Amino acid sequence: MAVHGPAMTDVARLAGVSHQTVSRVLNGHPNVREQTRLRVRAAIAELGYRPNGAARALVTGRSQVIGVVAQNTTLYGPASLLAALEQTAAEEGFAVSVGSVRNLDHRSISAAVERHLSHRVAGIVVIAPVESAGEALERLPQDVPLVTVDGDPSRPVPLVTVDQVAGARAATQHLLDAGHRTVWHVSGPSDWFDSVGRIDGWREALLAAGTDPPPLMPGDWSAASGYRCGQMLARMPEVTAVFTANDHLALGVLRALHEFGRRVPDDISVVGFDDVPEAAYFIPPLTTVRPDFDAVARASLQMLLAQIESGTGGALRQSVAPTLVSRDSVAPPRR
Amino acid sequence: MAVHGPAMTDVARLAGVSHQTVSRVLNGHPNVREQTRLRVRAAIAELGYRPNGAARALVTGRSQVIGVVAQNTTLYGPASLLAALEQTAAEEGFAVSVGSVRNLDHRSISAAVERHLSHRVAGIVVIAPVESAGEALERLPQDVPLVTVDGDPSRPVPLVTVDQVAGARAATQHLLDAGHRTVWHVSGPSDWFDSVGRIDGWREALLAAGTDPPPLMPGDWSAASGYRCGQMLARMPEVTAVFTANDHLALGVLRALHEFGRRVPDDISVVGFDDVPEAAYFIPPLTTVRPDFDAVARASLQMLLAQIESGTGGALRQSVAPTLVSRDSVAPPRR
DNA sequence: GCCGTCACTGTTAGCGTTAACAACATTGGT
């Protein structure tokens, strides 16, 4: 198998030039006569020549590949992010190598990063939504271009995030504006920065409105945990508005409320987070907060590319604001 | 940036051997004295040496990377598959490079494959659920290890699939067994093999039971299209059982039925396909068919690895049977 | 007409690894 394809010298021979000239054409160097360039192009096409990335990576010291470390790429958020990242990278001529990880502990993350390093990736994007990921990053070689997404805001690492706080504040405010006296919150797991950001935003909005935040209902992103929290919420007659940390939690809550005969939005209003494609078809259609994954992907890749090109490891940060998508799960409280 | 790490010669010097001996240790060759092996290992650890994948790929002609071509990795199925593939590959010491694709037409797929080829991946997995993908594969270099997932059963390419027909038959039979006279079907897009397999299975089960299949309701995987079909279904009093080609379609149907006051499962039973994690929290909890993505990933990787190692491009095929997950959305018809 | 400058092209070396072969040391059979 694998009769190796033609190499640069083969193209050069056919075009009647040196392999270096072929290289120059390929890399868009100036100072190649138009006529020569055309001959080389023709030879490339005729032979079906394809440059060898490995050889190029060897001599330049880095490949046209960026590594992505992520956990649980089955969830809607991470999956969208990954897809957007890949798309953007492809436009810049980069391939994306995924190193997904079962757990976000020290060792798993380090191992994934190591794997990427030994493939000499040009840079690494870590989707690092929990505390322990940040620790793993500390002990990394300093000279690798690196960007974290949704990571620890308190660490001096280049960071791109969805503005969780703003999103949560908007969701909460939306419920307050509808006339609700207070808003309950079903949160994500407490070790995720996404969760704490959303909790903070919720709390801020409430405090700003002069209300004391009710007790937190801790969930774990899953519909199952949303359901459990929903069962408790349904039993409390004073609850009229709930903000859940993601749409799947909302789905679980919706189902629990339904079972207890509490109507949404007539009895209780619900707002989610993520805007999964099917949120518009929940019963009822879910008002939710939509993060712009494309923008996050673009920003992180840009940041990474800047590092790769400049060689500087600046510690920038950027956050992109999500937008509220209003549907039918919110109404004024009955009095 | 990027002070290049130590190379093999540095390790060799420290251990007092030749670089070739280091290479032998790294690749687990026999005929290295135990004592030497230990010295080399120590030197590797001390320097934090990491082999250079690019150099290795250059000299061996292939990298430890497998390329995956997929579309729409945001959907639950593809995302799960990708994650499972990555996991399995990592266990075998391979990295996974994704080349996701907006459209599954000729050119996009070819371009993605080309990209992988120029990175000299060891093999390629194409998640190719539509006709046009198969065509793109025809004109590929013959010498690249390749496996398709959920691709065209009629093409002579190594293929691993979820057994769509069996899954659909099971779902339909389940409804028939509950006492329904016939079963309606909301399908996926007609150019997906997944769809046609599920349609076939549905039709087969009906025919085997001696019933004429009712007209097909064509959808496109989205909850939105499920909703539209559901609106029609809800208006037809004779409909008592619906099998949808995936869970999101089912969600749309559920919502439409709900709006029309038709209760599930009392008035109409519904069965989905995929078992997305939140299916258990639909209203009502959805009976559905669960494909084993891990098994598919394992099988395809195994097949690919076999090709890589043997150099043979055999045209095997393998299909893994899904299982029915019974929940609350199915009941006997009212009479 | 001479020389520096510019545009273009070729030559050479080396990136870090593996494979092929050569060399040496050790062992065992005669």
Add this chain to the structure above:
DNA sequence: ACCAATGTTGTTAACGCTAACAGTGACGGC
């Protein structure tokens, strides 16, 4: 003690590419 077989190590030459440098010819200013 000698020779072959075996185990262990070193030497050399690629792999396909880019970077640095070295030509070559044409052109214009003096």
